[in-house]
Amino acid sequence: MAETDSTVPKRCDLEVEKLPDGGVRLTLSGAWTLSETLPSAEQVLVELAREPTPTYITFDAGELDRWESGLLTLLLKIRGECSSRGVPIRPEGLPDGVRRLLTLATAIPERKGARRDGTRPPFLVRVADATISTWNAVQEMLDFIGEAFLSGIRLFRGKARFRRSDFLLIVQECGAGSFGIVSLISLLVGLILAFVGAIQLQMFGAQLYVANLVGIGMVREMGAVMAGIIVTGRTGASFAAQLGTMQVNEEIDALQTLGIAPMDFLVLPRMLALCLMMPLLCLYADLMGVLGGFIVGVFMLDIPPAQYYLQTCGAVRLNDLFIGVFMSSVFGILIALTGCHRGIHCGRSASAVGVATTSAVVTGIVSIIVATAVITILCYIIGI
Amino acid sequence: MSAPTPKITVSNLTMAFGSYLVMQELSFTVNRGDIFIIMGGSGCGKSTLLRHLVGLQRPTAGTVLYEGSRTGFWEMAPEEREPVMRRFGMLFQSGALWSSLTLAENIALPLREYTRLSAADIRDLASLKLALVGLSGFEEYYPSEISGGMKKRAGLARAMALDPDILFFDEPSAGLDPISSRLLDDLILELRDSLGATIVVVTHELASLFAIGSNSVFLDPVSKRMIASGCPKQLLAESEDPRVLGFLTRGEDGLTTP
Structure with a gap:
């Protein structure tokens, strides 16, 4: 099919393949643009979770046509999972640009304490907060009138x-x-x-x-x-x-x-x-x-x-x-x-x-x- | 290397506000993969030129032609212009982040408008872009809660949201300390090399324009024309125009006429 028309980019695809030496090869192909629906990382994560744990992960991007950020988010997800399971990644098969951006994305570590958790405080805390802020607003208003x-x-x-x-x-x-x-x-x-x-x-x-x-x-x-x-x-x-x-x-x-x-x-x-x-x-x-x-x-x-x-x-x-x-x-x-x-x-x-x-x-x-x-x-x- | 593909071709562009002429007869070509510098003294119309390139202002005369379109940008119907503009990313001078949205939402907005990605994918992409500019963990912050340099980087993350072909930067290093500004230059180079993007930068930071520029135009506010073009380093070595040399050497070589 690819031979019939080379100008039309192939749909993006991700194949997971278990290698005989215990490694896993991910084959990326087609055009990974944001307008396509991209393959999910799920199958890779399943493969990683399966016993025995893969000894390494390698990539084959020979058929990869074009790529955009969607590919990077998927790779980052896989990388996160790999590092938590202690599976080494061999990124040699990835295109140069992808490797450089992956390095860049993790070059600057997250600042400690910057991330906020989205959990809602308990009811009483919210009531207390609201009361305090109302009281502060009243004080501010009185202050303003005084001034x-x-x-x-x-x-x-x-x-x-x-x-x-x-x-x-x-x-x-x-x-x-x-x-x-x-x-x-x-x-x-x-x-x-x-x-x-x-x-x-x-x-x-x-x-x-x-x-x-x-x-x-x-x-x-x-x-x-x-x-x-x-x-x-x-x-x-x-x-x-x-x-x-x-x-x-x-x-x-x-x-x-x-x-x-x-x-x-x-x-x-x-x-x-x-x-x-x-x-x-x-x-x-x-x-x-x-x-x-x-x-x-x-x-x-x-x-x-x-x-x-x-x-x-x-x-x-x-x-x-x-x-x-x-x-x-x-x-x-x-x-x-x-x-x-x-x-x-x-x-x-x-x-x-x-x-x-x-x-x-x-x-x-x-x-x-x-x-x-x-x-x-x-x-x-x-x-x- | 194969012959360069012209990405933006500007011919005989004249910019004016009503009867006030800003610049006339600008003609230059930005090639794919270029880091194209628009330079000149303050107030000579650099930012105005950028606004003409990104489609915020209509030229008084002349055309701006983008790769892949048959007619000039302003000769197209508005609905034809939109897909061309979607391939642009623009970093404004002070970030121009939407203040009522968090950083993640700022990046997610164009993604939500123009792609059919799921909410989770959009969140991942927004985090990725913030990580690329060194702001991971700041997803839930509002623009008013972060510093000026961070706003600029967040603005860059938003400009990159849709993986644009052409990135426009309006004075990226203004207001940054030398090290941050150097890091931003590195980031620009890295983005050009890894994404294969074309980059147009308005700047008058000498260190930065020598470090990253591969091509440029020099605008002269007196004659209201462009008086030089080419790689900034080459201009410094070969130009004989005192105005250009004076600018590129901060007037320290004694060549400038007072």
Whole structure:
């Protein structure tokens, strides 16, 4: 068959043959490429295990056409088995390249203690590990908040160092850059609130009170919450990804070696920017939300525009506005803190940046909702 | 020895980023079994040339022809290009290992995509490649847990995953200590001899390019052309171009014009 067409490589094959002097000859033939299914080492291992143990192993590669790494892995397996059984190998029959690569593959011994066993630790150990790492994460977060606070104090004493142009850029990016999406979302939330309210209030003929519902709802809570959630997704995520990538590229280490505190240089301007921009975004979201209610009130419920306006002015007290704005600046600090914290404590790989960004957004949104609940309850207790 | 078979033939290659010209009219041939050095000062477009050769960037003009294909690489349809590219292995400057995968998984990924080997075989192959670069036992490590030199060697192991015909190296010895860099050179020679691979190396490490190079091109950033080609040792002995000599002698023979 081989004579009929010499250009087509023969299928790879491995023959095991017991020699009369107690040795074993392995005959390799055909093309051993990775695209073929290669013969398994099983038959050789069986032969090695059979009594009496072979006195040596020799190779005949006269018919071997081409070879790739698959051959090497098989030979290494056989060699491992041979050395554990004390059977000597006579590699003379193998092609030169194969012999050299085999030597190379075993030239550098495995470093002691490098290999890891894949066994899973017992349940209690895992629980303990998880507890310790959670506790460490809490400590790390508290540490970060403390440092941020100290950095804020340095700012007021005029000792914090950061570039004003960075700060202005962040202000622009998280303030003006969020205008479009904040307008759209708040307008729609206002519309939805008005719609849902209108259907209920119409039953009592009290459509006019849609203005109160939307006004108080948006100004006191929803404006701040919606702006907060949008900014978490936009700006919080971008802080985490940016600082995380800086961590991966050792840029944060570079700042530290220059004696510039990353806290002052990176975190402070971000916190400051969000703290300033969030109340403005919140006011804007309030306005857009009320506008959404206005659209439903005027065009669907036929309330005269002036009446809707007066009704809203009468319903919303200055207190409500202050509560909303106060909440939003709290959110600003929370978003900047979680985003920067996740970014700065990011691992040194691409996937770690992904994890940092995800957890910045998740922690940000959770903390916003929790903060809203706490502030709302406190306001109720105080009676404002 | 029989006449050399051309593995890569580059003719009249012009590289540019938009209107910014990097290099023009490059023509050279890389033969089978060559260790082909692309040299030149920093920023002259060596890595860019490598990116053109491996198919990451389209030439502005000219062709890159691989052995076995009838038309130039960029004239082929994308689905024709893929099998050609599968015969390449590339070692990036800083390893470019996928950071979310362990070393073994990094090597296993191309094997899993392009072969029908069983999971056990793939694991064995990955261990073999790591053993060849002296990293046995590090299968379960993530790239972020090993040193720069180890990343480079792991990158080489990944480049060799599919037993490529042509290996491309982007500054293999940059960032390595002299001994590691020497060991890497030995490894490159060993791979060429035992696997019969063709190797293209971008480097400006003089010791390394004299030790391993069998052919080369020299790129000049001023004229934006190649100004010399041939075996680096021969270039040192025979070239009369002060720019080439200055580079090959680190400007220490006084021939360079200031």
